[in-house]
Amino acid sequence: MSSIFKNFTVDAGLLRELGERLVGRPEVALAELVKNGYDADASEVVISFSDDSIAVSDNGSGMSEEEFERFWLRVGTTHKQIDRFSDSGRELTGSKGVGRLAVQFLGTGVELISRKIGEAGFRASVDWEEAVSSGDLVSAKAELYLGAADESIAGRYPHGTLVRVTGLKRSWDSELLKNLARELWFLQPPEVHGHGLPIKNGLRVILEGVSDKEYGEFDAQMRSALDNWIAVISGTLEHGVDGEEVEICVEFQDGQRFKQKFAPSAKFLDKALYRIYVYKLSHRQKSGVKVKTARDYFREFGGVHIYDGGFRLPFYGGGDQDWLRLEYDHSHRLNKSQLLPAELQVSSGLNDLPTNGRIFGWVQISTAHERIRAEVEASDGDSRVASGEYLNVQVTRDRLIDNQAFSVLRDIVRWGIDFYAMRSYERKQIRIAQEKLEIPVTTKERSKIREMLFQLSLKSPTKLHDEIEAVTEQFERLESLELTRQKAINSERILLAALATSGMAAIAMEHELGKELTVLENIVAKLDAGVPVSAPEMRSAVINWSNRTGRARKLFSPVMTAHDREEYKPYKAWRVISQIVDNSEALLREVEVDVSGVPKNMILPNATVAAWNAVFQNVIINAVNAMINSDRRSIFCEGLVDGKKHFIHVMDTGVGVSLLDSDELFKPFVRRLEIPEERKALGLGGMGMGLTIVKMVADSIGCGVSFVEPRLGYKTSFRIEWTVE
Known part of the structure; x- marks a missing residue:
């Protein structure tokens, strides 16, 4: 029987399907184009809006015609997995080769102009409607014009890339522009805005054709809200695959710090860094921020955001995202942590577990680094690359694969939050105990009342002097009773302190006496069994028992x-x-x-x-x-x-x-x-x-x-x- 081979074909409609399903939201699509500029070593990206187009230009390294054909026109390229770092050392944000589908999601046509440093430029255009109607994906085409980009990119850069999307699929109204401004605000960790995690080679994003007011108001509100924290939770993991521990620090606004180290549950994650701010959204807020405004902002934008290689993965943090299960555990009224060891827990400590609407934080990871680390192990016979058990993103570039590495990441972040909850609840209980031990001092109040009575006697009519004098005498008797009460309280406090001191000593001596009691019990057991006990052994045991008993009596003598x-x-x-x-x-x-x-x-x-x-x-x-x-x-x-x-x-x-x-x-x-x-x-x-x-x-x-x-x-x-x- 003879056989022949047939080729697979791919329907060009997959382009539309991928664009809609893998990108999801228009503001996320534009953020993907910004990331492409970052990967090209751009220091600046400009987004411009006109009636029927959006242009995204950057001053990056640009593309050659060959690179355009090899990489941009090929959906699903993996060259960023292989290279991983740009020429200037930036960690590349993409790895699946599907980010360019963002332009198809935004409009029906695209024009691309690019010039590589030291080379001639080119222009290319794609009609997505025509490409999809071609039937077969491999038959979809892009028009390429060599040497057609001799002038500066977008009239401002000598090299770089401009992507202009035409035939917009939706109108960019004020709400959509507002969402875009916010997406860009969160695109890189807020260190760029004066807070949080360090990031190298920050990227400046300019939004043209949009009012500065919207972005400015949002930026000001977020800055003010971020300044009102009551505690900050920090966590660092370095060389986790080698078995190093996670370092946690919880710092409260009054400066008190709690530090702890712990080993992750498994060695599937090598590096992670996070910082989470906790807020109390009640009473008056600093900087004049209204409580309702703060609550609304944190309800929508709070939670813990994840940044991979310096850019935010859009579906972690904000809105209804509960990847740390804070809302779930809060709704189930859990009061015991599933992660902390017993010695770090306090009864009902998770009562202070914050919800996503009371925290704002970010986690810095690098899936590129995690893959490199997994590949290094693979050369030594480890199978994590083959099994996919390392931190990696799904094809969509916006969600992490839910594997054991992600479970470790979730646990080390949640561990820090649980640790905060326990320490916060413990601090509250300490304050309550301190208040109970404090006895109000009435000396100043009594002096004020005496002075008021004296001044009243000077100003009042003569016929009231006797009544004021009677009140004064009653007050003096009350003062005498107060002094007697204070003396009795002091005597009780002293006695309680003495008994508490003796009690702590008794616990210590119980341990000491227990040693001698064990020796005596062993001697009794020997005697009961007919085993001879030497006189020196008996004498030594009795002397030691006598000495320890005498020392114990001396400890308690002050209260005897x-x-x-x-x-x-x-x-x-x-x-x-x-x-x-x-x-x-x-x-x-x-x-x-x-x-x-x-x-x-x-x-x-x-x-x-x-x-x-x-x-x-x-x-x-x-x-x-x-x-x-x-x-x-x-x-x-x-x-x-x-x-x-x-x-x-x-x-x-x-x-x-x-x-x-x-x-x-x-x-x-x-x-x-x-x-x-x-x-x-x-x-x-x-x-x-x-x-x-x-x-x-x-x-x-x-x-x-x-x-x-x-x-x-x-x-x-x-x-x-x-x-x-």
């Missing part, structure tokens, strides 16, 4: 007796601090505490032993934690007198603190020192409550606390001060 808990006395500073150091031996990790700098005759303000124990034990444990990784571990205490002012300093050689915002460290749950997990497990720091207890006690006994500049050789100096009348 009513005298130490309740007796307010002016104790000697040196004696009290020395006793606290001795009692805290079990928690000091063999760090020596030198109290020789405290004068033997310095007297502390009236307070209980339990109160001073809560202050100095917490300060000393804080210092010990700060020196865990220090080569030299030393704590020095000194007492100073300056007139009526008395000071005690506790200095250490740890990591130090920033004096600019050290007051924040006395607030609940605020911590700057990373405590090792095993140390946290012992109850020895990490919760951010130790210095809060210190300040609460100090406030209750009329002392001030702060961090000050330490003496030479030390990194941190805690100060407690009081005035002696």
Whole structure:
């Protein structure tokens, strides 16, 4: 049996079908032509409108007649996949060879004029209606006129390309022009507008024949809206295929930062960079932006946009695009992240998950780089190129292929947003806790009322003096009751602080005593089994148990007796601090505490032993934690007198603190020192409550606390001060 071969044929109508389906929107079609100028190393692209045509001209490198025939007339060329970078080093934005179909989507005819640097120009024209009616795609033709472009391109450039679309398929009314202006605004990352991700070789796009007002108003509104952020989320992945981690930073408007690293779920993505701004679209906005206006803008243009090689992929971010599933998770009221590890989550933390209408962000990727990286691996036997498991765009040039690489990209961006939500919710809970611990001070208000009563008595008629005097007496009784109440509250606060300090010590000692208990239980098990236990072994176990029990009793001694808990006395500073150091031996990790700098005759303000124990034990444990990784571990205490002012300093050689915002460290749950997990497990720091207890006690006994500049050789100096009348 003989066989013969037949060729496939392609209907020319496919041109129309591809143009309509692959481009989709007229403003996107024009953006595709702008990208072609970028790929040609243009620094400027001009879009001009007339009654029945649109012209897009650029000052790029231009095309030769041969390049026009080889590349422009061939639908689906892949030369940009092979070359990937322009002559000047720009990353090429196209790779599928279908961008030129944008002109067919816009109109029925196209005229192209191009001149390559140092060569003669040419002119070509295509009648799309005639091309489609030819029936067979390979029969569709373009008219080419060699040497017909000797003058400048569009009357302004010595080289470059002009594409003029004629027979427009739709009227470019104000709404369509508005959409075009906005599409061009988003075309490159907003760094071009003073925000965000870096981009090399920025491209200037000029819109002629369109009022500057529309674009200007939109630009001004977006700039103003972008300045009103409450937090910014940044993420960086470099060399992800080699196993490097993603670096995340969440910065709030008050300057507080949270940093974290994590490993992506798989090694399918090599590089990505993103920045996302979070907004609170309520109350008065900065720059006079109306809340409703801001909400409308972010509802339409918010979300997280993706930029490939410096240009936006139009179907990510804005409108109803929810590629990060923020709206979905928000509507399902999820309160636990599916991505964050347990130690980074807080209960109900995803309650602060922002919707797309409250964020504006951009992700910078490079599908060209990802393919290069995949090909490098392929040479070593990796199969990611063959399987397509690398970040790549679909034929449409506007959507990424939904593969494992895209899943990794989505996860690392969503990880950062979830991390923000947890930290935001945690900050709110901390503020609530701080407010609960604060007791309103009524001194100023009472003084104002006394002054008002006095002034009223001077101005009022004589017959009202007795009534004003009666009110004044009632107010004085009320003041007396307030002082009594304040004193009782202070006593309760001191007792609670002392008990909390002992409680944290108890957790630590439970771990220590647990070791000895295990030894004793092993001895009992041996005895029960008839296994002989030597006298030295028994003696050692009992002595260790006795020593640890004794150290535990010393830790709790300040709250064991009513005298130490309740007796307010002016104790000697040196004696009290020395006793606290001795009692805290079990928690000091063999760090020596030198109290020789405290004068033997310095007297502390009236307070209980339990109160001073809560202050100095917490300060000393804080210092010990700060020196865990220090080569030299030393704590020095000194007492100073300056007139009526008395000071005690506790200095250490740890990591130090920033004096600019050290007051924040006395607030609940605020911590700057990373405590090792095993140390946290012992109850020895990490919760951010130790210095809060210190300040609460100090406030209750009329002392001030702060961090000050330490003496030479030390990194941190805690100060407690009081005035002696």
